[in-house]
Amino acid sequence: MEAVEERIEKACRVAGRHRDEITLVAVTKVFPAAIICEAYELGLRHFGENYVQEFAGKISTVSNLRDACFHLIGHLQSNKARTAAGLFHTIQTVDTPKLAKRLDECAVPLNLMIEVKLSHEDAKAGALPEDLGPLIDAIRECPNLHLTGLMTMPPWTEQAELSRPYFRTLSELAARHNLRDLSMGMSHDFEVAIEEGATHVRIGTALFGSRKKV
Numbered sequence: 001m002e003a004v005e006e007r008i009e010k011a012c013r014v015a016g017r018h019r020d021e022i023t024l025v026a027v028t029k030v031f032p033a034a035i036i037c038e039a040y041e042l043g044l045r046h047f048g049e050n051y052v053q054e055f056a057g058k059i060s061t062v063s064n065l066r067d068a069c070f071h072l073i074g075h076l077q078s079n080k081a082r083t084a085a086g087l088f089h090t091i092q093t094v095d096t097p098k099l100a101k102r103l104d105e106c107a108v109p110l111n112l113m114i115e116v117k118l119s120h121e122d123a124k125a126g127a128l129p130e131d132l133g134p135l136i137d138a139i140r141e142c143p144n145l146h147l148t149g150l151m152t153m154p155p156w157t158e159q160a161e162l163s164r165p166y167f168r169t170l171s172e173l174a175a176r177h178n179l180r181d182l183s184m185g186m187s188h189d190f191e192v193a194i195e196e197g198a199t200h201v202r203i204g205t206a207l208f209g210s211r212k213k214v
């Protein structure tokens with residue numbers, strides 16, 4: 001964790017930004033609930049999970065961590081919206097008006113980000129840039145939903161520089177739509193994301209080591 005903190009601080013210096021502009025979201029998918037508690041003891045407050053069912057199994061262990069904030073960073077199917085709304089503070093992966101509507105119907109206040117699909121990989125979820133306007137309008141009509149920003153995940157590459165154009169595009173889209181938060185950057189490329197304006201970096205491997213394949 002110290003190594004990650006040093007990398008974040010260095011990236012902030014390079015980018016001329018303040019450390020407190022960046023929220024470190026510790027990605028704890030696949031790891032047991034105990035690792036969330038350990039990271040919390042070390043001072044982390046934001047945690048990212050990919051799978052609704054998996055986190056449902058951890059919530060009883062972590063629900064008493066005061067001020068801890070849980071982010072869903074994996075794709076959400078509409079039929080799991082209700083469960084997700086009960087577990088997470090922030091859903092970073094909203095990509096359709098239908099999903100937004102389902103979440104709003106749960107009648108709990110939720111922070112949302114829109115996942116934007118910027119690459120042509122078929123498998124990736126996310127809203128297309130040209131669909132953002134109507135989606136944002138739909139979300140802003142939902143009284144229980146608070147839209148804070150955009151999230152993206154570039155195609156996997158070991159070379160962080162190759163992620164830069166995706167991060168830059170996300171930043172431009174957020175500016176165009178008057179959105180503040182940018183969730184972008186993972187273990188291998190978060191420095192580049194910070195240079196391009198990230199407010200939330202989602203880091204798993206660099207904090208907790210490599211995950212077993214699921």
Ligand SMILES: *Cc1c(COP(=O)(O)O)cnc(C)c1O
Nearest residue numbers: 027073186187202203204205206
């Ligand atoms: C797993 C995951 C991360 C963390 O990736 P690392 O390379 O382990 O830091 C970040 N964002 C999303 C959406 C993920 O699924």
